[in-house]
Amino acid sequence: MTDSVPPALIAAVDESRQWSRLMGMAMLGAIPGEGVNRAALTPLDRQARRLLVAWAEELGLAVSVDEIGNLFLRHEGTEPGAAPVLAGSHMDSQPSGGRFDGIWGVLAALEAVQAIREAGLSTRRPIEVVAWTNEEGGRFAPGCMGSMAWAGYRPAGTWDDVTDAAGITFRAALDAHLEAEADILRRPLGPAGTPPFAYVEAHIEQGPRLEADLLDIGIVTAIQGSRWFVVDITGESSHAGTTPLFLRRDAVQDMVRAINALNALTHDPLDVLRFTVGRVEAHPNTSNSVAGRVRFSIDLRHPDAAVLREKGDAIESTIKDALCFCTAVVTETFHAMPTAFQPVVPDAVERAAAAVGARALRMPSGAFHDAQFLVPVCPSGMIFVPSRGGVSHHPSEYSSPEQLATGAKVLAATLFDLANREA
Ligand code: GLV
Numbered sequence: 001m002t003d004s005v006p007p008a009l010i011a012a013v014d015e016s017r018q019w020s021r022l023m024g025m026a027m028l029g030a031i032p033g034e035g036v037n038r039a040a041l042t043p044l045d046r047q048a049r050r051l052l053v054a055w056a057e058e059l060g061l062a063v064s065v066d067e068i069g070n071l072f073l074r075h076e077g078t079e080p081g082a083a084p085v086l087a088g089s090h091m092d093s094q095p096s097g098g099r100f101d102g103i104w105g106v107l108a109a110l111e112a113v114q115a116i117r118e119a120g121l122s123t124r125r126p127i128e129v130v131a132w133t134n135e136e137g138g139r140f141a142p143g144c145m146g147s148m149a150w151a152g153y154r155p156a157g158t159w160d161d162v163t164d165a166a167g168i169t170f171r172a173a174l175d176a177h178l179e180a181e182a183d184i185l186r187r188p189l190g191p192a193g194t195p196p197f198a199y200v201e202a203h204i205e206q207g208p209r210l211e212a213d214l215l216d217i218g219i220v221t222a223i224q225g226s227r228w229f230v231v232d233i234t235g236e237s238s239h240a241g242t243t244p245l246f247l248r249r250d251a252v253q254d255m256v257r258a259i260n261a262l263n264a265l266t267h268d269p270l271d272v273l274r275f276t277v278g279r280v281e282a283h284p285n286t287s288n289s290v291a292g293r294v295r296f297s298i299d300l301r302h303p304d305a306a307v308l309r310e311k312g313d314a315i316e317s318t319i320k321d322a323l324c325f326c327t328a329v330v331t332e333t334f335h336a337m338p339t340a341f342q343p344v345v346p347d348a349v350e351r352a353a354a355a356v357g358a359r360a361l362r363m364p365s366g367a368f369h370d371a372q373f374l375v376p377v378c379p380s381g382m383i384f385v386p387s388r389g390g391v392s393h394h395p396s397e398y399s400s401p402e403q404l405a406t407g408a409k410v411l412a413a414t415l416f417d418l419a420n421r422e423a
């Protein structure tokens with residue numbers, strides 16, 4: 001219980017060590033504006049993982065990797081065979097991402113485990129730090145592949161044929177990646193008969209709430225649902241200067257009609273339903289040709305499963321009804337149901353925050369996270385820290401060293417509590 005968090009544990013969480021590790025990671029894929037572009041399963045992703053492995057080995061943690069590339073760093077418990085507590089997040093970034101989304105959750109878990117060990121403490125249960133593969137979905141869509149496969153939400157081969165912008169398949173990228181990590185011990189995919197005792201993910205908030213309310217910690221209670229679609233509109237490419245309007249089958253113009261119709265479908269005066277077209281590819285993509293093909297993405301989110309289902313299910317017909325000259329194929333690539341965390345982890349986080357003296361608030365998450373796929377497997381939850389201006393998925397994303405240290409202290413106290421429980 002966290003009323004008995006050893007002061008030595010909190011004192012052992014090292015703000016400057018955590019920050020300097022974060023800044024070291026931020027150099028791997030650094031882009032202008034202090035951002036990061038470190039796509040999943042790239043050489044940069046591997047460099048970041050090697051750096052993490054080096055820190056883990058220095059600390060005496062056992063390192064292993066599974067068939068979808070999820071990476072585990074294990075601190076041994078004192079009770080043989082006890083179900084482990086898992087803590088982590090992801091190391092890949094958005095193409096124009098920040099220095100904190102994902103990677104901080106992995107480094108905070110490492111910091112927590114290091115603090116436990118350096119404070120001379122032990123835990124009954126093992127603690128496993130995990131870095132899930134491809135959470136962002138920026139290179140290979142959708143996101144959360146590693147956690148979905150691990151939790152049995154989808155078979156690991158589901159995304160073999162998904163390609164990146166260069167036409168490389170997820171399978172080929174994963175094979176190359178596993179080959180490069182062939183020296184790391186291989187472990188079976190998934191809980192392998194022994195579900196973890198709990199899963200805790202630390203993450204930046206990516207929204208404005210904690211900062212606006214002058215709070216230190218978000219105790220995440222739920223995650224809203226998300227659906228992703230890919231829309232292919234096919235018309236015919238032709239000369240921009242010579243093709244009269246009545247002969248054109250312009251895929252861009254029909255895409256505009258489709259998006260206008262989708263804006264009407266998803267209009268929500270309460271601003272709860274979120275609809276985004278974030279990626280657009282036109283072919284042949286030249287100024288003086290009518291576009292013959294367009295592919296665009298749809299990201300739809302809502303906390304209520306019924307609304308998400310109803311609006312998402314209406315997308316295909318809305319698009320088809322809006323087109324004048326082209327045809328469309330709509331493919332759903334991701335459907336994460338809204339998720340509520342059971343009380344075990346949020347309650348532990350609340351007590352840990354109180355023990356650390358952090359001002360905390362229970363709140364839902366608007367972003368999706370690997371944690372939501374762990375819910376059917378074991379009690380799960382998340383710890384948020386404030387994001388400056390609520391900005392995320394952008395190079396200027398920022399949380400201060402102090403805010404991140406507070407988050408790591410709350411995580412350390414939470415993990416120490418959970419990893420010492422009998423049941
Ligand atoms: C996660 O990166 C999300 O898009 O919510």
Ligand code: MN
Binds near residue numbers: 090101102135203
């Ligand atoms: Mn993230």
Ligand code: MN
Binds near residue numbers: 094393
């Ligand atoms: Mn993200």
